[in-house]
Amino acid sequence: MAIASFAESGADLQLTGITKRFPGFTAIEELDLTIPAGSFFALLGPSGCGKTTTLRLVAGLEEPTAGQILIGGKDVTSTKPFQRPVNTVFQSYALFPHMTILENVAFGLRRRKLGDPVGKAHEALKLVELDHLASRRPAQLSGGQQQRVALARAIVNRPALLLLDEPLGALDLKLRRQMQLELKTIQTEVGLTFLHVTHDQEEAMTMADTVAVMNKGKIEQMGAPEELYELPRTAFVANFLGQSNLFTGEVVASGPDHIAVDVAGVPIVVPRTRAQRHAGEIAIGVRPEKVSLLTSAPLPESGRNVLGPGRVTDVSFSGVSTQYLVDVPGVGELVVFAQNMVFGPVVQVGASVWISWNADHGFGLDDDPGVVPRFVPDASTESIAIQRRIALEEELEQA
Amino acid sequence: MAFTAFASQATVEQAPRKRSWIALVLLLPGIAYLVLFFLAPLISLIITSFQQPVLDGDIGEYTAGFQWQNYTDALGEYWPLVLRSFGFALIATVLALAVSYPIAYFIGVKARRFPLLQSLMLTLVIAPFFISFLLRTLAWKQIMSDEGPIVQFLKTIAILPSDGHLTGTAFSVIFGLTYNFIPFMTLPLYATLERLDTRYLEAGADLYASPFTVFRKVTVPLSMPGIISGTLLTFIPAAGDYINASRDFLGSSSTAMVGNAIEANFLVLQNYPIAAALSIVLMAVILIIVGLYVRRAGTEDLV
Numbered sequence: 001m002a003i004a005s006f007a008e009s010g011a012d013l014q015l016t017g018i019t020k021r022f023p024g025f026t027a028i029e030e031l032d033l034t035i036p037a038g039s040f041f042a043l044l045g046p047s048g049c050g051k052t053t054t055l056r057l058v059a060g061l062e063e064p065t066a067g068q069i070l071i072g073g074k075d076v077t078s079t080k081p082f083q084r085p086v087n088t089v090f091q092s093y094a095l096f097p098h099m100t101i102l103e104n105v106a107f108g109l110r111r112r113k114l115g116d117p118v119g120k121a122h123e124a125l126k127l128v129e130l131d132h133l134a135s136r137r138p139a140q141l142s143g144g145q146q147q148r149v150a151l152a153r154a155i156v157n158r159p160a161l162l163l164l165d166e167p168l169g170a171l172d173l174k175l176r177r178q179m180q181l182e183l184k185t186i187q188t189e190v191g192l193t194f195l196h197v198t199h200d201q202e203e204a205m206t207m208a209d210t211v212a213v214m215n216k217g218k219i220e221q222m223g224a225p226e227e228l229y230e231l232p233r234t235a236f237v238a239n240f241l242g243q244s245n246l247f248t249g250e251v252v253a254s255g256p257d258h259i260a261v262d263v264a265g266v267p268i269v270v271p272r273t274r275a276q277r278h279a280g281e282i283a284i285g286v287r288p289e290k291v292s293l294l295t296s297a298p299l300p301e302s303g304r305n306v307l308g309p310g311r312v313t314d315v316s317f318s319g320v321s322t323q324y325l326v327d328v329p330g331v332g333e334l335v336v337f338a339q340n341m342v343f344g345p346v347v348q349v350g351a352s353v354w355i356s357w358n359a360d361h362g363f364g365l366d367d368d369p370g371v372v373p374r375f376v377p378d379a380s381t382e383s384i385a386i387q388r389r390i391a392l393e394e395e396l397e398q399a
Numbered sequence: 400m401a402f403t404a405f406a407s408q409a410t411v412e413q414a415p416r417k418r419s420w421i422a423l424v425l426l427l428p429g430i431a432y433l434v435l436f437f438l439a440p441l442i443s444l445i446i447t448s449f450q451q452p453v454l455d456g457d458i459g460e461y462t463a464g465f466q467w468q469n470y471t472d473a474l475g476e477y478w479p480l481v482l483r484s485f486g487f488a489l490i491a492t493v494l495a496l497a498v499s500y501p502i503a504y505f506i507g508v509k510a511r512r513f514p515l516l517q518s519l520m521l522t523l524v525i526a527p528f529f530i531s532f533l534l535r536t537l538a539w540k541q542i543m544s545d546e547g548p549i550v551q552f553l554k555t556i557a558i559l560p561s562d563g564h565l566t567g568t569a570f571s572v573i574f575g576l577t578y579n580f581i582p583f584m585t586l587p588l589y590a591t592l593e594r595l596d597t598r599y600l601e602a603g604a605d606l607y608a609s610p611f612t613v614f615r616k617v618t619v620p621l622s623m624p625g626i627i628s629g630t631l632l633t634f635i636p637a638a639g640d641y642i643n644a645s646r647d648f649l650g651s652s653s654t655a656m657v658g659n660a661i662e663a664n665f666l667v668l669q670n671y672p673i674a675a676a677l678s679i680v681l682m683a684v685i686l687i688i689v690g691l692y693v694r695r696a697g698t699e700d701l702v
């Protein structure tokens with residue numbers, strides 16, 4: 001299928017019930033995914049979770065064991081890669097070593113018999129600031145330069161659907177920002193659909209309309225970046241996107257708007273709509289920057305959760321904010337981010353503090369509590385160590 | 400400070416000199432071998448090619464001289480054989496490439512995930528080497544003989560006229576050359592294709608190239624080192640071969656190649672200068688052809 005011109009607009013991508021099994025290993029399991037035309041979709045996940053495999057399935061380089069792939073409403077499950085209106089920026093670049101940079105970039109244009117492949121290739125190379133190296137071979141380029149050529153080689157084709165497999169991973173911060181801008185501009189100008197795989201959560205958050213977090217071949221959660229961050233549905237998402245303080249406990253009170261969870265004897269309130277489960281033992285959490293440190297016990301106030309007293313075990317300064325680790329007996333170690341409104345940290349290591357947060361900022365997770373790390377004593381060496389330390393500290397205090 | 404700088408510079412300069420001295424020692428056996436077994440015979444061959452017959456001497460008695468006419472005589476008499484040699488060798492090389500490439504591709508790329516199958520097929524490719532070159536060629540003479548099944552069959556389906564032969568024709572000689580040199584083509588091809596990174600082929604397919612275009616634009620250029628060494632390893636010995644084209648094997652007087660002329664002049668006619676001149680011509684033409692070919696195909700791909 002020769003495509004005689006550039007894509008006028010992006011195409012939507014629909015994966016239904018995609019499963020991919022390698023001999024003895026299931027890489028993707030029952031994946032359902034819809035990416036609307038013209039959107040910037042980011043796929044985030046730890047190494048080996050199946051991101052590259054997903055892209056390869058969409059590009060046609062791998063055949064799904066089960067399921068269907070639709071691009072622009074057309075079923076392409078059984079078509080060959082060269083017939084799909086898709087281009088890929090490969091994680092390994094895969095630049096043709098026997099061709100010059102220019103010929104690499106012009107390759108796709110020549111195959112589709114588009115007019116002026118050389119001129120267009122030069123333009124794409126200018127975009128990634130490598131036009132001056134057009135006559136070199138890939139082996140004569142640095143890793144970051146090769147990555148930018150791979151980017152140019154794919155976007156020069158203006159495909160309806162562009163697959164990017166960590167396309168900016170080898171670039172320094174400044175260049176990465178610049179390339180992010182370029183990518184976003186191209187994507188919005190033509191209205192192309194981008195499926196962008198990245199390790200960099202900040203990149204995913206700033207660029208994408210929709211972010212999906214993948215884990216072990218499944219999509220854990222997807223949605224707008226703020227939504228994903230503010231309301232993670234599983235412990236995996238809560239910890240993979242930023243940091244979270246997680247607790248587990250029994251639901252002890254259940255009202256129309258709020259539920260309360262017993263955490264080490266303290267009822268912690270979570271809005272009902274922000275909790276995935278409303279009964280039994282559940283896991284709840286709060287983001288470290290939503291939590292404030294208090295040096296004296298606060299007066300009970302409705303709508304605020306308080307834990308404490310705890311002991312500050314670590315203070316680390318990171319420019320805009322300071323990270324405090326607070327050990328609360330019976331609960332465990334909690335993380336608190338505080339903006340540096342004054343010079344230096346507000347409390348020192350060893351200080352006795354209370355932590356408190358607005359009940360509306362909590363969230364309740366969907367995981368089975370057994371899966372979530374619990375802070376109540378159990379058999380793991382870490383919790384035994386924590387227990388011992390708590391016991392020792394109590395002893396010292398009494399002495 | 401300045402002294403230390405000097406001192407370190409001196410040691411830096413000495414180190415490579417020491418290494419090159421070791422390299423020379425290591426190279427010495429090789430150089431001695433080349434001088435003894437290549438350079439000396441080559442000079443002797445050149446001297447022989449200019450020798451002149453001894454006046455009133457016996458057949459096969461020659462004395463040193465500068466008889467360049469040996470070359471014009473040799474070429475004048477044997478130029479059709481020279482042409483035929485390179486023609487046959489070229490056809491055999493092309494055929495061997497056409498047969499070997501798919502085999503090598505299958506073993507090196509498709510069978511990658513099955514190492515057992517890979518080694519089994521490689522053994523099959525090399526298997527003919529376990530039998531003597533002469534025996535193998537004689538066996539083909541038997542198979543293609545007039546009483547053999549192939550000729551009989553071709554006659555019954557009227558492809559071959561009733562008085563036709565297979566042995567002693569250009570067909571059987573080229574067939575023999577192709578058959579005998581196929582392993583020399585397959586092995587270097589396999590060696591490059593085995594290392595072929597299939598991600599380049601995927602990238603080609605992703606960039607709208609059909610399987611045939613990917614083969615033409617990516618696979619072939621990337622396997623060029625194997626193609627060059629395979630064709631050289633086939634073409635050079637095939638051009639000088641005298642077994643296949645010999646009357647005793649698959650050829651006849653009408654299929655004689657340069658190798659046969661050299662053999663006859665050296666062993667039968669005892670015309671050593673002509674045999675030497677023909678050898679030099681053969682060598683020179685091969686050198687020129689190979690030089691042009693390698694230059695054309697790009698020397699950097701050879702290494």
Ligand SMILES: Nc1ncnc2c1ncn2[C@@H]1O[C@H](COP(=O)(O)OP(=O)(O)OP(=O)(O)O)[C@@H](O)[C@H]1O
Binds near residue numbers: 025047054
């Ligand atoms: N051809 C294959 N055969 C068997 N297993 C495979 C194959 N390709 C990938 N896998 C496995 O599938 C899983 C997913 O691989 P994939 O390359 O999709 O990971 P990824 O999410 O892209 O990781 P990364 O971020 O490190 O690139 C991995 O555990 C990998 O070992």
Ligand SMILES: [Mg+2]
Binds near residue numbers: 051091165
């Ligand atoms: Mg990957």
